[in-house]
Amino acid sequence: MTLIADLERLLGPERVRHHPLDLAVFAKDSGVVTGDVVAAVLPATTQEVAAIVRLSNQHRVPIVPRGAGTGLAGGAVPTTPGILVVLTRFTSIGEVDLIGRSVWVGPGVINLDLSNELAPIGLHFAPDPSSQSACTIGGNVGTNAGGPHCLADGTTVAHILAAELVTPEGDIVIVGGEAPDMPGLDLRAVVVGSEGTLGIVTKVLVRLTQNAPDVATLLIGFPSVEDAAATVSDVIASGLIPAALEMMDKRMVAAIENFVHAGYPTDAAAVLLAEVTGAPGTVKVDSERISKIAKANHAAHLRVATSDTERALLWKGRKSAFGAVAQAAPDYYLHDTVVPRTRLVEVMHQIYEIADRHELTMLNVFHAGDGNLHPLVAFDAKEPGALEAVQAAAVEMVKVSIDAGGSLSGEHGIGVEKRDLMPLVFSDVDLDAQARVKEAFDPLGSMNPDKILPQGSRCFDAGGARL
Amino acid sequence: MSPAKSSLAADLADFRFDGDAGGVNASIVVAPPSVSDVARVIEVAASHGASIVPFGSGSTLAPSTADIALSTHRLAGIIDYQPDDLTVVVGAGTRLIDLEAELAERWHTAVLPESSPNRTVGGVVASGDSGYRRLKYGPTRDRVLEVTMATGYAEVVRGGGRLVKNVTGYDIPRLMTGSLGSLGIIASVCLKLWPAPSHRVTVGVEDPSSALLSVYKPVAVLESDAGSFVYLEGDEATVSEQAATLSGTVSNGFAWPETYPTPVTVSLRVPAHLVAAGVRQVDHLDAEWFVAQHGVGVVDVGLANVDIPPLDRVRRWAESNGGSLVVMGPGLSSFGRWGAPPSSLPIQRRMKNLFDPSGVCHPGVLPGGL
Numbered sequence: 143m144t145l146i147a148d149l150e151r152l153l154g155p156e157r158v159r160h161h162p163l164d165l166a167v168f169a170k171d172s173g174v175v176t177g178d179v180v181a182a183v184l185p186a187t188t189q190e191v192a193a194i195v196r197l198s199n200q201h202r203v204p205i206v207p208r209g210a211g212t213g214l215a216g217g218a219v220p221t222t223p224g225i226l227v228v229l230t231r232f233t234s235i236g237e238v239d240l241i242g243r244s245v246w247v248g249p250g251v252i253n254l255d256l257s258n259e260l261a262p263i264g265l266h267f268a269p270d271p272s273s274q275s276a277c278t279i280g281g282n283v284g285t286n287a288g289g290p291h292c293l294a295d296g297t298t299v300a301h302i303l304a305a306e307l308v309t310p311e312g313d314i315v316i317v318g319g320e321a322p323d324m325p326g327l328d329l330r331a332v333v334v335g336s337e338g339t340l341g342i343v344t345k346v347l348v349r350l351t352q353n354a355p356d357v358a359t360l361l362i363g364f365p366s367v368e369d370a371a372a373t374v375s376d377v378i379a380s381g382l383i384p385a386a387l388e389m390m391d392k393r394m395v396a397a398i399e400n401f402v403h404a405g406y407p408t409d410a411a412a413v414l415l416a417e418v419t420g421a422p423g424t425v426k427v428d429s430e431r432i433s434k435i436a437k438a439n440h441a442a443h444l445r446v447a448t449s450d451t452e453r454a455l456l457w458k459g460r461k462s463a464f465g466a467v468a469q470a471a472p473d474y475y476l477h478d479t480v481v482p483r484t485r486l487v488e489v490m491h492q493i494y495e496i497a498d499r500h501e502l503t504m505l506n507v508f509h510a511g512d513g514n515l516h517p518l519v520a521f522d523a524k525e526p527g528a529l530e531a532v533q534a535a536a537v538e539m540v541k542v543s544i545d546a547g548g549s550l551s552g553e554h555g556i557g558v559e560k561r562d563l564m565p566l567v568f569s570d571v572d573l574d575a576q577a578r579v580k581e582a583f584d585p586l587g588s589m590n591p592d593k594i595l596p597q598g599s600r601c602f603d604a605g606g607a608r609l
Numbered sequence: 610m611s612p613a614k615s616s617l618a619a620d621l622a623d624f625r626f627d628g629d630a631g632g633v634n635a636s637i638v639v640a641p642p643s644v645s646d647v648a649r650v651i652e653v654a655a656s657h658g659a660s661i662v663p664f665g666s667g668s669t670l671a672p673s674t675a676d677i678a679l680s681t682h683r684l685a686g687i688i689d690y691q692p693d694d695l696t697v698v699v700g701a702g703t704r705l706i707d708l709e710a711e712l713a714e715r716w717h718t719a720v721l722p723e724s725s726p727n728r729t730v731g732g733v734v735a736s737g738d739s740g741y742r743r744l745k746y747g748p749t750r751d752r753v754l755e756v757t758m759a760t761g762y763a764e765v766v767r768g769g770g771r772l773v774k775n776v777t778g779y780d781i782p783r784l785m786t787g788s789l790g791s792l793g794i795i796a797s798v799c800l801k802l803w804p805a806p807s808h809r810v811t812v813g814v815e816d817p818s819s820a821l822l823s824v825y826k827p828v829a830v831l832e833s834d835a836g837s838f839v840y841l842e843g844d845e846a847t848v849s850e851q852a853a854t855l856s857g858t859v860s861n862g863f864a865w866p867e868t869y870p871t872p873v874t875v876s877l878r879v880p881a882h883l884v885a886a887g888v889r890q891v892d893h894l895d896a897e898w899f900v901a902q903h904g905v906g907v908v909d910v911g912l913a914n915v916d917i918p919p920l921d922r923v924r925r926w927a928e929s930n931g932g933s934l935v936v937m938g939p940g941l942s943s944f945g946r947w948g949a950p951p952s953s954l955p956i957q958r959r960m961k962n963l964f965d966p967s968g969v970c971h972p973g974v975l976p977g978g979l
Contacts, residue, residue, distance in 0.1 A: 323748070323787070326947075326957050375693055381806075383803070423846040482696070564777070
């Protein structure tokens with residue numbers, strides 16, 4: 143029997159998509175990589191996922207799990223012809239444990255839907271990527287997603303207590319637990335951020351965060367990028383970790399203002415969006431401290447959003463940044479390098495220089511507080527050679543970040559897009575150790591193969607000749 | 610002494626240490642001064658089919674028996690402190706008290722366990738132990754940004770990076786945290802730091818569960834024989850305001866519960882909503898002391914006299930509720946350290962074999978005898 147026939151017998155024809163139009167839609171995520179999908183399947187239960195995994199193993203066809211497809215690194219794109227397991231039907235939200243502040247959810251639950259659902263009981267799921275109105279919790283687990291508010295709260299891994307995982311061999315296991323520090327190796331921590339290469343997550347126990355009693359959002363305009371970056375450094379050095387500390391350059395501010403009219407100062411060379419949360423007293427003290435530091439660094443424009451409406455508008459501007467870029471060009475390429483926050487200014491200078499030299503249109507909006515840069519290059523992929531130029535500049539931008547002590551990705555993941563750059567960060571031996579993590583879960587290499595690690599990372603066999 | 614053992618000792622002569630074995634039952638004690646020397650010790654051990662247990666202060670999951678005890682004390686010291694990045698790279702043998710003293714000069718903290726300051730950073734990371742401030746700051750694991758180690762392959766591996774945010778590759782630092790030296794021996798780590806707030810208070814409360822629900826991000830809510838206490842920190846005005854809402858006795862500073870060494874310490878780990886029920890279970894155990902971490906799900910218990918049947922009943926109660934009861938110290942070989950093995954045991958076994966194929970590194974320490 144063919145694989146498609148087997149899958150249709152398991153799920154019914156409606157949940158096995160292999161029409162050319164479907165395959166074209168599912169062959170991409172939101173990045174620049176296009177893959178090769180044999181069929182996209184839509185299971186609704188853990189047992190169905192396990193059965194799909196076993197079927198694909200029988201037919202020796204690789205499997206790639208996918209949420210909403212908002213990823214940018216190609217992690218959910220099959221690079222060799224594969225079955226795409228789409229988990230958007232796993233939308234259950236369990237009963238909230240109010241004492242433990244946790245809840246079991248399906249991986250297909252949309253990030254923002256979860257926080258909206260929890261708002262009446264004063265809790266939320268802390269990771270808030272820009273795509274939060276579309277991306278799924280399962281996708282967040284896959285990429286160890288971040289977002290502006292990860293500065294104080296940490297990325298997704300700090301908010302996942304346990305996961306039900308269908309292993310590449312089709313077994314169902316729990317990693318982590320409802321109780322802390324379960325006996326044995328912490329496999330939960332490596333599953334989070336593994337981009338679907340270690341198994342398929344079918345249920346997640348997420349940690350919930352208390353909504354802050356009070357919040358203030360500050361919009362600060364600076365005459366130079368240096369002044370804004372110095373403010374970021376000085377705020378952190380002063381012993382204050384704000385809830386969020388975001389930076390935008392002049393071009394990005396102009397694009398956003400044209401798009402959503404958030405009230406950003408278009409004459410500033412750089413704009414900081416800072417948010418402090420806590421008890422009302424703390425919020426007042428902290429926002430005064432940030433204002434003082436900003437003024438000492440020549441802030442020309444300073445506004446504290448007082449109403450919820452005003453705050454929401456400021457954040458709408460930030461979160462619409464990528465939509466706003468669509469005005470500048472039909473395509474964009476978004477970087478995600480991370481550098482020690484004390485090296486922000488020098489790396490920014492180098493990145494501007496690279497963009498200028500390649501004659502690229504670059505806009506910047508990024509998580510300055512934790513040194514996570516997002517240079518965004520707007521271009522038209524239909525122009526011959528445009529994508530190649532963008533990618534050549536991308537490698538240079540990655541290299542200057544790494545030379546400053548940085549890394550390839552702060553929150554988007556490696557996928558296939560940055561896979562071959564991994565040797566810039568890790569030695570052969572380091573990569574081999576990571577390849578052994580993969581092998582421990584997936585001895586046959588059938589689960590989302592060819593992601594994260596460059597080919598040949600596994601340089602010697604278990605029990606091999608090193609000793 | 611067998612001929613094989615004597616040549617093992619000779620091969621390790623360069624690293625020999627004449628101090629005690631930190632509670633490890635081993636005939637050879639070594640103290641290599643660098644990560645490459647740690648790898649060299651592993652290589653020699655593997656060639657003799659010998660086993661190694663690393664130790665820092667010797668406080669953690671003893672007793673262990675091995676051919677070689679490896680002290681990390683020559684791997685002590687702060688390697689790279691970046692105050693403005695809030696990161697520090699520190700050698701595994703560094704004592705918590707020495708690290709925190711250095712960090713305190715800049716009003717920083719690594720939020721490592723408070724109760725035993727003589728423990729080492731390597732010991733805390735390898736055991737995965739988190740302190741009382743976990744409710745607010747998360748477990749130790751969330752602060753280990755980079756790890757440099759020698760694996761069972763006698764190779765030097767670095768995982769993670771010296772960055773507060775990083776998703777570049779598989780998370781080796783978090784995997785090593787709590788691995789008890791079973792995959793390799795940690796030589797140094799990069800830790801994420803936090804600013805230390807200016808004001809701290811401890812507030813006595815009647816009902817820890819309702820306190821947990823009413824205060825915004827408390828540092829800890831602990832219960833012991835001495836009562837229940839909420840720990841708050843921040844600027845003075847806010848802390849005072851929050852403390853006032855709890856209407857209990859307020860004292861300045863953090864007064865952590867008193868614990869003391871007992872023949873056996875067990876750690877009961879349950880879903881956080883069962884902590885109060887866990888405290889009631891402790892009544893069956895004739896405990897010398899206990900500390901319950903509300904909102905976290907940990908109840909540590911010190912025992913002088915151990916009666917296995919009730920302890921086993923508490924373990925089965927914990928396991929039937931998705932938790933565990935782990936024996937932290939020596940003295941209970943008949944009872945087993947871990948209880949029921951995890952459902953992921955086949956993966957754990959492969960992971961162990963892929964990092965330590967010769968079984969050099971702390972063999973048998975993980976659940977399932979891995």
